[in-house]
Amino acid sequence: MLIRAFVPAHITAFFVPVFHEDPLKAGSLGAGINLDKGTNVFVSIETGTLERHIHVAFNGEPVKKDDAIISYSVAERLVPHDFVGEVEVWQYFDFPNGHGFGNSAGGALGTALALSYSFGGTWLTAAKLAHEMEVTHKGGLGDVVGQLAGGIEVRIKAGGPGIGVTDNLFFENYKVLAIPLGPLRTKDVLDGEVIEKIKGEGKKALDALLNDPRPERMMFLARDFAEKTGLLDGELLEIARELDRVLKLPSSMIMLGKGLFALVREEEIEKVRGLISDMGINYTLADIYTERPKVGRWIG
Amino acid sequence: MLIRAFVPAHITAFFVPVFHEDPLKAGSLGAGINLDKGTNVFVSIETGTLERHIHVAFNGEPVKKDDAIISYSVAERLVPHDFVGEVEVWQYFDFPNGHGFGNSAGGALGTALALSYSFGGTWLTAAKLAHEMEVTHKGGLGDVVGQLAGGIEVRIKAGGPGIGVTDNLFFENYKVLAIPLGPLRTKDVLDGEVIEKIKGEGKKALDALLNDPRPERMMFLARDFAEKTGLLDGELLEIARELDRVLKLPSSMIMLGKGLFALVREEEIEKVRGLISDMGINYTLADIYTERPKVGRWIG
Numbered sequence: 001m002l003i004r005a006f007v008p009a010h011i012t013a014f015f016v017p018v019f020h021e022d023p024l025k026a027g028s029l030g031a032g033i034n035l036d037k038g039t040n041v042f043v044s045i046e047t048g049t050l051e052r053h054i055h056v057a058f059n060g061e062p063v064k065k066d067d068a069i070i071s072y073s074v075a076e077r078l079v080p081h082d083f084v085g086e087v088e089v090w091q092y093f094d095f096p097n098g099h100g101f102g103n104s105a106g107g108a109l110g111t112a113l114a115l116s117y118s119f120g121g122t123w124l125t126a127a128k129l130a131h132e133m134e135v136t137h138k139g140g141l142g143d144v145v146g147q148l149a150g151g152i153e154v155r156i157k158a159g160g161p162g163i164g165v166t167d168n169l170f171f172e173n174y175k176v177l178a179i180p181l182g183p184l185r186t187k188d189v190l191d192g193e194v195i196e197k198i199k200g201e202g203k204k205a206l207d208a209l210l211n212d213p214r215p216e217r218m219m220f221l222a223r224d225f226a227e228k229t230g231l232l233d234g235e236l237l238e239i240a241r242e243l244d245r246v247l248k249l250p251s252s253m254i255m256l257g258k259g260l261f262a263l264v265r266e267e268e269i270e271k272v273r274g275l276i277s278d279m280g281i282n283y284t285l286a287d288i289y290t291e292r293p294k295v296g297r298w299i300g
Numbered sequence: 301m302l303i304r305a306f307v308p309a310h311i312t313a314f315f316v317p318v319f320h321e322d323p324l325k326a327g328s329l330g331a332g333i334n335l336d337k338g339t340n341v342f343v344s345i346e347t348g349t350l351e352r353h354i355h356v357a358f359n360g361e362p363v364k365k366d367d368a369i370i371s372y373s374v375a376e377r378l379v380p381h382d383f384v385g386e387v388e389v390w391q392y393f394d395f396p397n398g399h400g401f402g403n404s405a406g407g408a409l410g411t412a413l414a415l416s417y418s419f420g421g422t423w424l425t426a427a428k429l430a431h432e433m434e435v436t437h438k439g440g441l442g443d444v445v446g447q448l449a450g451g452i453e454v455r456i457k458a459g460g461p462g463i464g465v466t467d468n469l470f471f472e473n474y475k476v477l478a479i480p481l482g483p484l485r486t487k488d489v490l491d492g493e494v495i496e497k498i499k500g501e502g503k504k505a506l507d508a509l510l511n512d513p514r515p516e517r518m519m520f521l522a523r524d525f526a527e528k529t530g531l532l533d534g535e536l537l538e539i540a541r542e543l544d545r546v547l548k549l550p551s552s553m554i555m556l557g558k559g560l561f562a563l564v565r566e567e568e569i570e571k572v573r574g575l576i577s578d579m580g581i582n583y584t585l586a587d588i589y590t591e592r593p594k595v596g597r598w599i600g
Binding site for chain 2: 117120121124154156165166169170213214290291292295296297
């Protein structure tokens with residue numbers, strides 16, 4: 001049996017981390033965007049072997065337990081202990097790992113959905129487990145909840161699925177320009193001194209957005225947040241300023257990756273394409289994904 | 301400007317009403333199914349008149365305030381008081397009103413989404429208002445929340461959007477057979493003696509479903525609920541038994557309408573079509589709708 005799950009890439013615009021010893025009460029406040037590209041998880045289940053085996057692969061390459069601890073932990077919990085057979089979890093990412101696209105959460109949630117679909121469970125039990133493993137193993141705080149919300153989401157009450165509360169902004173005709181320039185270790189940023197600044201600026205941005213809940217406003221607030229926390233600086237800030245010259249709305253920094261994103265209108269695409277190719281950097285233009293993650297039997 | 305919103309029809313399988321003086325804390329527990337047919341709301345906004353006017357129409361026919369109190373209340377709250385112009389809310393229903401398809405909630409939520417999209421607001425503020433008006437004017441308790449959840453949903457914590465918690469069941473390849481036979485006044489049932497029975501049986505059904513969260517189990521529990529509460533009896537029960545003869549899963553009663561529904565596999569369709577046309581009754585075969593409600597500018 002082959003099951004496929006799709007979970008959108010999720011870019012965080014600004015955030016307030018909320019730590020709690022109960023992983024389901026930990027999470028984040030903030031805002032983010034889901035893309036129609038992201039993580040595809042294929043789960044193959046075969047019986048007829050002599051032992052219970054679970055394998056995880058990233059982009060076709062098998063990975064060891066230590067390098068995919070979140071997905072292995074999810075699978076360990078969902079594959080029944082008395083199951084005898086091979087469970088293979090193939091995760092394919094449209095964006096590079098560690099660049100702030102929610103790949104870790106996408107892999108966790110996709111794995112949880114596909115295995116729950118196969119072995120039993122519900123959307124909520126799967127989502128809670130993915131969130132719990134993300135938080136416990138420091139993959140992230142708000143991506144699972146953001147990915148479940150879809151569209152342009154605002155996390156207004158922190159916490160995992162069933163506890164946190166999300167809202168969605170109305171929007172019209174935007175594409176998302178995403179420029180991944182390099183990885184950034186979430187752990188380093190969240191353990192550093194910058195955390196208090198992030199909390200303060202994040203809370204301010206959230207309050208301001210809820211007072212004027214439009215995607216345009218979100219981009220201004222995201223940029224403010226990125227600059228005031230000091231996360232966006234140097235070369236990245238220079239590129240952001242270049243982008244601003246050809247775009248109506250400010251670009252901002254992908255939280256947390258060394259990368260930028262922007263909301264782009266159809267009529268701005270040509271100009272921005274030209275600029276980026278002049279700079280010789282990679283980019284992706286994606287649509288905003290407003291549906292739920294998907295899971296189902298794969299007949300491919 | 302013309303805005304269109306779509307909200308799926310929502311059939312409740314079983315429920316526990318939860319009353320509360322705060323409408324956002326009122327709601328229901330239970331389970332239900334969303335269909336790819338339902339309520340389409342078109343909102344047209346034109347300025348250039350001398351006064352602020354709001355009009356609501358059902359299936360092309362203008363309706364007075366008293367006959368569409370929920371939708372008028374939603375519109376009154378969302379059209380700014382200093383707006384000068386004509387706001388027309390055209391609601392089209394794929395299923396008849398009062399038959400248990402969540403038309404009232406569909407109209408309220410569709411109107412709230414379309415007007416918030418036009419005048420400002422978010423998904424959550426729109427959804428909360430629709431739920432509040434539904435509860436206040438006794439349109440229903442759980443439809444708005446069920447419609448937002450999509451798919452086959454389980455309401456595990458009662459309350460309006462942002463307070464209530466929903467779950468979703470995994471399912472595969474089912475179509476929904478819906479047979480609306482007549483209206484049933486929700487108010488009459490919910491005010492009657494049967495309410496205590498509904499609460500008891502509803503809670504039992506919910507607990508049993510969460511122990512074995514599969515759509516197949518839901519149908520058995522729904523049928524049990526319908527019979528044990530005494531809501532399903534007489535002619536309706538006879539038709540349900542006829543349907544059972546050709547279907548693998550039990551059919552059950554639409555809560556709350558004089559009507560039946562069933563989950564049907566592709567290979568069962570021919571047989572059930574034959575039976576129903578022999579009985580000379582109307583029916584609809586719909587797909588399960590797993591997306592969110594939709595709203596956007598209409599270019600038709």
